[in-house]
Amino acid sequence: METLIDFSLIIVSIALITSVIMQSKGAGLGGLTGADTGGIFTARRGVEKTLFYVTIVLSVIFFVLAILSVISKA
Numbered sequence: 001m002e003t004l005i006d007f008s009l010i011i012v013s014i015a016l017i018t019s020v021i022m023q024s025k026g027a028g029l030g031g032l033t034g035a036d037t038g039g040i041f042t043a044r045r046g047v048e049k050t051l052f053y054v055t056i057v058l059s060v061i062f063f064v065l066a067i068l069s070v071i072s073k074a
Contacts, residue, residue: 002073009069013062014064015058019051023052
């Protein structure tokens with residue numbers, strides 16, 4: 001069971017990293033380092049909105065898997 005949780009944690013973490021990088025792709029290289037892009041807040045639409053929700057779901061799954069991993073090793 002521990003192996004399955006660890007493998008799932010790796011897969012979800014890679015997917016989460018990818019989704020975050022894809023979100024900041026339009027912001028330029030300054031957005032990756034946290035620099036101010038100078039843009040005004042805009043509403044998310046279409047693919048941007050879907051990617052935003054996918055990132056939230058992946059982060060929740062990552063959090064749950066991390067807690068399960070700690071519990072299963074105790």
